[in-house]
Amino acid sequence: MFGIAAVDELVSLLRRLPGIGPRSAQRISFELLVRKRELMPLLAAALLRANGEIRHCQRCNNLADADLCAICRSDRRDHGVLCVVESPADVLAIEATGIYNGDYFVLMGHLSPLDGIGPEALHLERFAERIALADLREVILATNPTVEGEATAHFLGGMMRREGVAVSRIARGVPVGGELEYVDRGTLGRALTGRRALED
Amino acid sequence: MFGIAAVDELVSLLRRLPGIGPRSAQRISFELLVRKRELMPLLAAALLRANGEIRHCQRCNNLADADLCAICRSDRRDHGVLCVVESPADVLAIEATGIYNGDYFVLMGHLSPLDGIGPEALHLERFAERIALADLREVILATNPTVEGEATAHFLGGMMRREGVAVSRIARGVPVGGELEYVDRGTLGRALTGRRALED
Structure with a gap:
């Protein structure tokens, strides 16, 4: 607590960001206020802009600035192949390999019954819609190789069995x-x- | 690069904060956009509020929300003793010891000729004004025990020699x-x- 309301409020909000502890939050606040004032309105505007513009792609659930993301809109991708991942960062990681040219579905999480995250907390109705689209030939389950990721892949595999498409899991x-x-x-x-x- | 302007802008601004690398900036952005939307307008408002309200105390140069900070305004502090520190975080650290009851002067940096930070880059005209105030009996130089902090203490000690007050350096x-x-x-x-x- 610095003892000035406007500073303490900034510090306590920064602490709620992932990976930022009390020391980091204080350091960031002081750095902004002492040396990087010009960054403050820019960052505020970027937060408001992103909050206003960014939504979920209606087809793949990834972050997008339109109803459909660039990958789902593209006529250069193979929309008959679907790679299911947990987060937007995973899409970036797979795109960086340069060897995948299909679509994605981004779960934005994983099943974690211990944390109260069941199938209804994921966007599985959107996933069900996606896998029901015609021309789907293959689904690659690329959730993380963790307990939660494996459980999620297993659950999604069960949903797919009814669909009659080739389902695989990334190699471990x-x-x-x-x-x-x-x-x-x-x-x-x-x-x-x-x-x-x-x-x- | 996520490939959406509003997201990339947010990531690149977050990267300019201290201690936040490209991975952290991306992780924070996705976390805000996927799970913590409610934080985005709050954080934007806190940044604008702090930027608007916070200035430097005219007496001690610390961050303040008025012309004078709470310590300089207080009638419970010994304004005849001055502790010179590099940053607002140092004030918090010394206050936490509970054994100091004097005033502070916050340099907001240190001399570092190699980085082009000479005496004119610090607020030394404000420091000169502060030490010229009547009733000053003692100055404690509490800059960091680093090369730059020692050089800064040495330089400030030279300014003080003309003033006829007791000058000390914190024990190393x-x-x-x-x-x-x-x-x-x-x-x-x-x-x-x-x-x-x-x-x-």
């Missing part, structure tokens, strides 16, 4: 560039059971 | 609760040369 195994010695048991076990025939 | 030595074995050479050397007679 040793990370490229890693050394076996330092890979955890669970990952190494997955790499062994998921072994693939040598390609010619 | 082994931190309370630390173990000698793990204290760096410079600190341990300071603790030895700065040794004090045992009190009865």
Whole structure:
């Protein structure tokens, strides 16, 4: 508590952002007020603009500034393939690989019964609509390889079984560039059971 | 780059805050847009409010919401003693000790010739005004025990020599609760040369 209402309010709001603790919130507030005043109205305007403009793509649920996102609108993507991920950051990560050219569905979370996040908390009615669209041939479940991500993939796989499309899960195994010695048991076990025939 | 102007703008502004890298800026933006929409107008309003209300105390240069800060206005503080610090966070740290009841002067930085921060970049004309006020008996130089902080204390000590008030520097030595074995050479050397007679 700095003891000035306007400063304390700023600090307490910044603390509610992910990854920002009390020290960081104070440091950011002082830096803004002492050295980066010009940033304050710019940041305020950017927050209001993003809050006003950004919504969810009606087809893939990703963040978008129109009813449909750029990927869902594109005529260069293969709309018959769908990759299901947990977050917009995962879309960026997969796009960065440069080897995927299908559509996405962004769950904006994962099932986590312990935290009270059941199927109804995810946008699964939108997901059901998406997988009901004609021409869908393949669905890749690319939720995180965590307990929650696996549970989510399992649940979504169950929804798909009724649909008659090829459903796969991204491969789990040793990370490229890693050394076996330092890979955890669970990952190494997955790499062994998921072994693939040598390609010619 | 997420590819939506409103999102990319928010991310790039957040990156300019101290301690926030590209990943954090992206994570904060997505968290706000996906799960914490209600925070966006609140944070925007707090930024605009703080930018509008907060100025520098005309006496001590600390952040304030009036011409004088609460400490400079207080009739419970000893205005004859002045503690010179680098930042508002240092004021909070010293207040938290509960053993200081004088005034402060907040430099909002330190001398750093290598970075082009000379005496004119600090608010030294305000400092000169402050130390010229009647009834000043003692000045404690509490800049950081870093190269820049020491240089700043040395420079300010030179300004004070003309003023005829008691000038001291906070003690440098082994931190309370630390173990000698793990204290760096410079600190341990300071603790030895700065040794004090045992009190009865």
